[in-house]
Amino acid sequence: DVKVTQSSRYLVKRTGEKVFLECVQDMDHENMFWYRQDPGLGLRLIYFSYDVKMKEKGDIPEGYSVSREKKERFSLILESASTNQTSMYLCASSWTLNLNTQYFGPGTRLTVL
Amino acid sequence: AQTVTQSQPEMSVQEAETVTLSCTYDTSENNYYLFWYKQPPSRQMILVIRQEAYKQQNATENRFSVNFQKAAKSFSLKISDSQLGDTAMYFCAFSAFGNEKLTFGTGTRLTIIP
Numbered sequence: 001d002v003k004v005t006q007s008s009r010y011l012v013k014r015t016g017e018k019v020f021l022e023c024v025q026d027m028d029h030e031n032m033f034w035y036r037q038d039p040g041l042g043l044r045l046i047y048f049s050y051d052v053k054m055k056e057k058g059d060i061p062e063g064y065s066v067s068r069e070k071k072e073r074f075s076l077i078l079e080s081a082s083t084n085q086t087s088m089y090l091c092a093s094s095w096t097l098n099l100n101t102q103y104f105g106p107g108t109r110l111t112v113l
Numbered sequence: 114a115q116t117v118t119q120s121q122p123e124m125s126v127q128e129a130e131t132v133t134l135s136c137t138y139d140t141s142e143n144n145y146y147l148f149w150y151k152q153p154p155s156r157q158m159i160l161v162i163r164q165e166a167y168k169q170q171n172a173t174e175n176r177f178s179v180n181f182q183k184a185a186k187s188f189s190l191k192i193s194d195s196q197l198g199d200t201a202m203y204f205c206a207f208s209a210f211g212n213e214k215l216t217f218g219t220g221t222r223l224t225i226i227p
Contacts, residue, residue, distance in 0.1 A: 031213045040122070042204060042219040050213065058214070090158065099165065100146045100208040102215060104158035 004105035019078040023091030032074035037088040119218035136205030144210035
């Protein structure tokens with residue numbers, strides 16, 4: 001079974017803090033994704049990566065950056081957290097040539113005070 | 114750009130009944146994939162069912178089946194003999210062939226009533 005893990009289930013940070021969300025997958029997937037999930041808005045893509053050190057902006061990249069130094073790990077960085085970044089963050093991974101099917105982590109619920 | 118619309122924010126149904134969740138999408142692509150994902154309360158999002166647009170036959174997975182109408186750009190999910198464990202948020206998603214990104218709908222919260 002594919003396993004995607006995220007470093008924290010719940011996180012509380014202060015406005016202005018730098019926040020790191022970590023995601024690790026164990027299936028040698030090339031592609032990794034970061035989404036935020038908000039009620040009534042569904043899942044929106046923040047960034048994705050199709051290879052080590054490669055990244056592409058998604059639909060809502062403002063206020064976020066990412067890092068992928070190793071194939072199995074994809075980090076989401078909030079350089080200066082703001083209250084409007086309070087949300088559920090979901091990581092996913094996929095293997096190219098697997099019919100675009102993504103596998104999700106359990107999510108991190110981030111609260112910025 | 115693709116859009117995915119789920120017009121039913123919430124639904125509820127009695128246990129053992131059949132329920133259908135609606136999804137429509139808009140795209141100019143001819144080859145693509147459609148998905149239904151399930152997110153149980155406080156649990157991980159998992160794939161329920163996938164449909165390849167080039168296949169005319171509707172996908173089925175045990176109690177879950179889809180009604181894929183390509184011309185109408187409609188992709189509904191039918192859950193037969195619903196169970197308490199089916200209580201979850203259900204998301205419809207679209208992905209163009211050759212593009213790994215998914216576009217999600219806003220979700221339908223389904224509650225199965227004992």
